[in-house]
Amino acid sequence: MPSLLRPDLVWDGAAAHDGWAVGVVDGRVAAVGPESDVARILGPGVATRRLDGRALLAAPVNAHSHAFQRAIRGRTQWRPAGDDVSDFWTWREEMYEVAASLEPEDLFRISRACFAEMRAAGWGSVGEFHYLHRTPDGRRYDDPVLLSHVVIEAAREVGLPICLLYAVYATAGVAGDPVEPRQRRFRTDSVDEALSNIEILRSRWAHDPGVDVGLAPHSIRAVPAAWWGELADAAETLDLPLHAHVSEQRAEVEACLALRGKRPVEWLADLGVLSERFTAIHATHVTAGEVGLLAEAGARVCACPSTERDLGDGVFPGDRFHDAGVPICLGSDSQTLLDPWEELRLPEYHLRLVHERRVVMGETDGDRVRWAPQALRAATAVGGDALRTGGGRLEPGAPAWLVSVDLEHPVFEGGRPSEFAELLAVAGRAGLAEPLS
Ligand SMILES: [Zn+2]
Incomplete structure (x- = not known):
């Protein structure tokens, strides 16, 4: 009724x-x-x-999540005594360790707990960037989408609508080296393998309005140059959202410059990846030229500020995207904390500390510039646009x-x-x- x-x-x-x-x-x-x-x-x-x-x-839309990373929230808040640093790369070692150890039932349990906390916190749907596909020793499961399926089941069990962003991961580093043993669970052998698995997921969940599927070439570190164009075309043909991690770390930018003579967003633009269905996750270390390329293509960016501050990634340059008209959405990423309101205020608050002034990003409303309505839309409508679910x-x-x-x-x-x-x-x-x- x-x-x-x-x-x-x-x-x-x-x-x-x-x-x-x-x-x-x-x-x-x-x-x-x-x-x-x-x-x-x-x-x-x-x-x-x-x-x-x-x-x-x-309901707020969490546009970027890795549910299983919830397992290491408390495990990574230390650094070795002495001169050693703790950063994204040392955190990644812990993440690899837990990723290598999870059986399907562990993944279900951790994902369900994470999604339950997410829903209770106030997030109303999630874009799950999912890159665990294979057995711990790198073999395919009999059901090639078993782990994607498990994560979707976990979200549905707690009543959280999910867009499963099926991640493509084939190389270790911008130079295209083969995946390392600890990355073998993430491996995809071909574009066809990824597309065939996406088709299986789409038809298996076609009956459920709370399940959508998208395509997520992991990053320029993990996807060969030759695959990007084909993946972008497939996203267009199948009408899928297309998400990738971009320029979260300076090391990735430097490797791209050294090997390709271009910065990551410039290179993705050359490969034909940028469009209105593309969302660049993080986009922390970008130039004005790269911001302009994203704006020109109608692409979006996704800030994950609680994770970016936890990992020491750098400050999300939201003011530059805002000024160029690039829409910003939000994600909880590594699940350091789950709170849509904290996530939506951090981009503005971080920039206040950097620039020593208030209301850095905002929109004119009569004789005032207000930042909150736009921040609320980042947490809702822009996230729904990024996942192409209509949510938010x-x-x-x-x-x-x-x-x-x-x-x-x-x-x-x-x-x-x-x-x-x-x-x-x-x-x-x-x-x-x-x-x-
Ligand atoms: Zn991520």
Whole structure:
């Protein structure tokens, strides 16, 4: 039966509205607007659900996650005594160790726990960048997509819609060296192997509106030059989102310059990878020219600021993307913490510390520049665009993946409805928003 949801406040991505309702039919948003309009559009035979004291908005979209990395959250917060450093590369050793040890049932258990924490924190759907494909000794499972399947099952068991971004991983380093023994679980032998596995996943999960599939060439370190064009074409033909890690580390940029004479984004542009379906994950170390190439192609970037600060990657240059009109989405990546509101404020807050000023990124609203509405859209609509699921939007036709927020929580004490986005952006915390089921 169609339902009419009637909270105290509706955040539609632009403003907080009093007296509005949301109509839901068959799991999709059918109407958003003043209650009488929504009631008229839905017609008779509607179940009205009052959400007193609550605000309703599109659920935050976690556009970049590696669920199994949740297992090493507490294990990597140290460095060797003496002069040795701890950085992304030393963290990666720990990650490889856990990746090598997981049996399918371990992967299911860890993923389920991670997705349950993610959902409870307020994330309402996830883009799972999944690169564990083979047995610990590098053989194919009888079911070639067993581990992808396990991760999808884990998300579905806790009620979290998932876009499984099937990762392609074939080399160790920009020079195209063969994968190392500890990377053999990630290995894909050919573009055809990846596409055939994606087809299996798509048909196996076609019945479930909470499961989507995408394509994720892991990085320029892990995918040979000759494969990129073919993968980008396949994403176009099959209408898949295309995601890749790009320039998270200076070492990757230097290796690319040394071997290709180009920076990573320049090289990907030459290979025909950049388009409106492409999302560059991290994009931490980029030049103005690279920002311009992403903007020109209509591509997006995904910041994972809690992970980037944990790994010491560098500050996400959100202001440069913002000024060039490149949309920014967000991801929890290594699961150092799970909190959509923390993730959405960090890009702005990190830049305040760098530039010693406030409201670095924002949009003009009358005589003010506000940063919070845009940060909320980064956590919702832009993430949905990156995964091509339609999630993160409160508009007719979008999946009804919604969260409600308790307006009686101390976070909102003394605030005005017009400050809803600001209060959520500066003081929101994990658990404040609850998925609507
Ligand atoms: Zn990642």
